[in-house]
């Protein structure tokens with residue numbers, strides 16, 4: 001990985017920062033196939049655009065300014081070269097928020113939507129790993145009931161088989177509010 005000329009510092013007009021709120025800093029990244037891949041910062045998006053690794057699909061009506069140039073603020077960009085998602089997904093960090101988002105903020109044993117915790121299906125004490133297929137959202141009462149046992153040992157069953165979530169989940173987690181201009185690309 002060779003780098004790099006430091007990217008110029010791009011800034012938005014302060015009024016736009018205030019008006020548009022926190023999502024001002026986020027850009028939706030699509031694969032070459034238009035599939036959503038993830039969310040990145042405006043700065044990262046500008047670097048990809050300047051290196052011609054991505055193209056702008058949706059832009060804001062206002063511009064970012066550096067000392068010497070202006071560029072329309074990217075809202076959605078598309079990678080010029082296809083990125084293989086499977087290679088990427090195992091790197092995606094397992095966080096409580098991502099587990100809850102994948103499981104639709106629902107206990108995977110009883111369907112409750114409150115007092116959520118994260119449960120290892122096969123307990124760590126029995127060799128269960130901290131992997132996407134062994135971690136689920138569980139309400140605190142289910143978590144206590146299950147204790148250090150396997151679900152079937154205590155008559156509990158999972159509502160869904162846990163697996164690595166789709167990129168949509170990480171996009172939701174990275175950007176709590178989804179800008180309107182992203183929606184058509186996330187609908188698929």
Ligand SMILES: [Zn+2]
Pocket residue numbers: 107108109110111112138139140141142143
């Ligand atoms: Zn429960």
